[in-house]
Amino acid sequence: MNGHIKNMHLPPSIQPATTLLSILLVMTVDSTRTVPLCRNQQCGVSLQQSLKLTRLIHKETVDLIRIYKASQGESSELFCKTSFNNVPDANIAGLDPSERIASIYTHLQAFFPHYKRVFEQQTDLQLAGSTLLTELVKVSNRSSTLANKINCLYQSLFPNLPLPEPAGGPTPLPPSQNVFQQKVYGCVVLKRYKEFLSNVVREMRTLKGKVCKKRTQMNELF
Template identity: 60%
Template sequence: MNGHVKIMRFQQFMEPATTLLSLLLVMAVDSSRTVAATRNPHCGIPLQQTLNLARLVQKESVNLIQTYKASQGGQADVLCEASFKYTPDPNISGLQPWEKLLSIYTHLQDFFPHFKRVYEQQMDLQSPESPLLAELDRTGGSRRNLANLVSSLYQSLFPNLPIPEPAGGPTTLPSPQNVFQQKVYGCEVLKAYKELVSNVLRELRTLKSNVCRRTQRNTNS
């Protein structure tokens, strides 16, 4: 057997072996990713579900302001340029991830009574078929679901820390108002809520990036 034939047979032998080796390498990489996700499940489903809902709520908050302005008549721009001192703070506080999650949960709770007041006021100002009332009602459900997911995520990530309780402290609501003040108050609540949800989405993205990067780094090392 000459050398050329030997080389050809050797190459024919190596081709399936190389293919098998490549397949094994791909399987090994997929396996390592699966193990990483299993070691840190918060990098997957719980956090991603919270992020997905936060994105939806953020879009709802933008549409809600547009619907609110359209339902208030010709003074909408003037109404939403005025300021009102009774709206909740939309800024997330805390330095550590657990502090920020707890702040997110508390702030979402703080908006509950204000949305209830806005809904009650708009019921007196709008017709029963108003799309604004339907959107306010739908937003209330999304807001509660997001608060529940944040609470569950907090407990999952930090099981040794106290579970956040629903906000039960005093909430400052505006005193009786005239129609113009009611409309200004409603727009201020919705604007502050939109800002809060944007902040929530940013903090959740940062949390996911940090958690997943840490998992990736530990796996590689």
């Protein structure tokens, strides 16, 4: 089991979901090179929508980790307590709001290839129609929407500042793994993503009082 979809003959019932997620994640990873169509929204409204969506994804990721553990067979708790290198960190970096919003966006982009790898590996390990695969697709769809919302928010607040590339480049995907390593890797990615989403929720609460207040004051001047 090498964890790559292109080398597997998948049952018809799982092919649409696999194709959907593959296309979605490729589009999301490439979205750093594109400019989404962003509607002009009030800063507070845009941040509140992003915060609401982040909370929802966080809740679904908590449920997803529970489903993941239940689907891995015996010793699933052991899988989820083992450490693993080369997984994006959960910390939001930067000193000012523009850097921290950009960090949220670039971190989301960094997680998507790893999330896609987990889906590919679990497609090989799970039965067709697995609840785990369905939930992975659902969280991925919402995460893609969140990335676009953060991109739009950044463009709206800082139109003259292009989104920077991730510091140090993207976190490399792991090499070929055995089944045990795949199960460990999947749990580490999901847990790290959950931790990141928790940090995003806290960050958005803080940002609302900073960037939106400043934006309102600037609009009043003009």
